Amino acid sequence: MRPSFFHHLHPPTIPTAQARWRHTLAAGGTAIFLMLILGVTGILEMFYYIPNPEEAALSVQTITYLVPFGGFIRNLHYWSAQLLLIVSAIHLLRVVFTAAYSHPRRFNYLLGLTLFVIVILLDFTGYILRWDVDICYPLLTGTNLLKTIPLIGDALHRIAIGGGDACTSGLLRMYVWHIFGLTLPVIILGVWHAFRVRRDGGIAVPPPQVRTDNARISRNELVRREVLAMFVIGIALILLSSFAPAPIAPAMPTTPAAIGAAASQSARAPWFFLWVQQMLKWGDPFIFGIVIPIGILVLVALIPYIFPKPADSDIGTWFPKSNRFAQITIGLVSFIVILLTLLANAK
Ligand code: HEM
Known part of the structure; x- marks a missing residue:
């Protein structure tokens, strides 16, 4: 049989321990x-979406209410995106x-x-594409945060939205970033990430000599489990998309005064940035909107590099003693982000 990417990801057999739901x-x-x-x-939405400030919100309404199955497809897209953030x-x-981040998986981490x-x-960027009254505040705040970065801020602002006024002319850039500039890297990095999982020896589990179970499952069994998982998630998504419509609001106004009024009326970030919005209330936007979020990201990125290496027999086991520092760090980061989100939501 000719080797393929599918076969790389699905070798003839793998240790059962690597394919347990309770592990992965x-x-x-x-x-x-x-x-x-x-x-x-x-791709289906692109057939009807019009990336121009006068028509974008209207085209979203057309997709939602007029195109056959358009509302359902849009709901699927919306809910998959929200779930993707949570699942990631x-x-x-x-x-x-x-x-599982430990050597040799540090690079894949x-x-x-x-x-x-x-x-x-x-x-x-997908949220911004709705181009309704709710998107001006987050777009303006997010792109103005870029400007606060010393030396490169203005250049970044130009790269992000073309440098003009965000809520009148930023749509086309957001569209191109969304469907191409960010999607292409996700495809390339996603394939690379999956490729590396096998290159690094498959899912991290303790070495055979300390494992209690050294059974193996076949490729067919692995595929059967994957299909079962896709089936369950597919059904959940279909139900969600049938009964919970994606948010939709009136189109963004076109005059500058009305845009300003809309921005101050619905001054709310999308749910995954509420924690940053909460911090922005505390003072300097550069510190609270750029330095701290990037600092947190760098801290999380350094977990495999700055903390003591977990014992080999601990790699692939839940909450092992030898990586306590990493667990406390990621636990604290999650706690703070959730707490700030709840605080912002309470207002
Ligand atoms: C956002 C999109 C992501 C996708 C599509 C993705 C996909 C995958 C898949 C399919 C696996 C193998 C199965 C599994 O472990 O569940 C895997 C393993 C892995 N991923 Fe991700 N991943 C993503 C994000 C992340 C993040 C945010 C990290 C950490 C910062 C990460 C680090 C790893 C590591 C280290 C492994 C190997 C785990 C092990 O050997 O036990 N991935 N990823």
């Missing part, structure tokens, strides 16, 4: 499945709590984290 939580695979749904539904965060936590950041940016 099926989170990485679910993230890939959600990305595939996002790709297909996103769960996957990140599982990788840290099972010490960084690839995964980069994927996560791009997924967040994809969710943000």
